[in-house]
Amino acid sequence: MQRTLEKTRKQIVKKKGPMGTVHEGSRDSRRLRxxxxxxxxxxxxxxxxxxxEQPLVDRASFFQESIRETGIEVFDTEQFLAAVKSFVHQHDEEMDELKQARRPGRPASMREDTLKxxxxxxxxxxQNGFLAPDLTSKDNVALLELWDGTWLHLNSLHWVRVTDAGSLRSATFPPNKD
Incomplete structure (x- = not known):
């Protein structure tokens, strides 16, 4: 990652020679800083x-795994809603375990609060519109199944917003945080 520092250091060493020392207040030391x-x-x-970016990558990988587990080529609306509901409630078991492990009268743990x-x-x-890759399109399901897990290729997928009422509407990716 330290590309600029390495390039600058190489230029200074080339100019000053291998034994060159840099004075504390010199131009070269300022360039290095x-x-x-x-x-x-x-x-x-x-x-x-x-x-x-990581939450959206995790979301796409969850749906990729659900495609691979079910083996369905194209999801209908009910199957798509079920997959989204399973994503939304994927932490319920862990929350129940944490709640049962807690002694009566004790406050919730930090992990339990975070999961809530x-x-x-x-x-x-x-409720407002869950952003998910479109699993109702055969081409998009095939692209998601071949997806390599990087942020770079997520914009090649078609994304939709799904509501709990079952409506689907097209969405842009990456989503705006406005």
Missing amino acids: KALARDGRLGKLATNRKKQ VKVAALEKEF
Whole structure:
């Protein structure tokens, strides 16, 4: 990842020679500090972007696994809704286990609170329109089955918004956070 720093360091070594030392206040040391700061900023941006993209990658991989497990080429609306409901409620078993493991009168654990918030957000999204790859199209199911698990190829899939009432509407990918 430290591309800029390496390039700058190589240029300075080439100019100064292998034994060249850099004075603390020199132009070269400022170039090195600037390159190091830039690499740090780019690294933070990449980490934040990956953190924002990961839930959608996980979502697509869940639906890819459901396609492989069921072996269905094209989902009808009821099967698609069932797959979305299983995604929304995938943490219910773990929440029940955590609730049963807790002694009576004790507050919920941090993990239990996190799962409750996650499930509530997914249920709200399902009511308003859950973003999912379109499993009602044979071509899209084939593309999803061949998907390699990277963010880069997710935009080649057709995405839809599914509501709990069963309506499907086309959606853009990546979704806007407006």
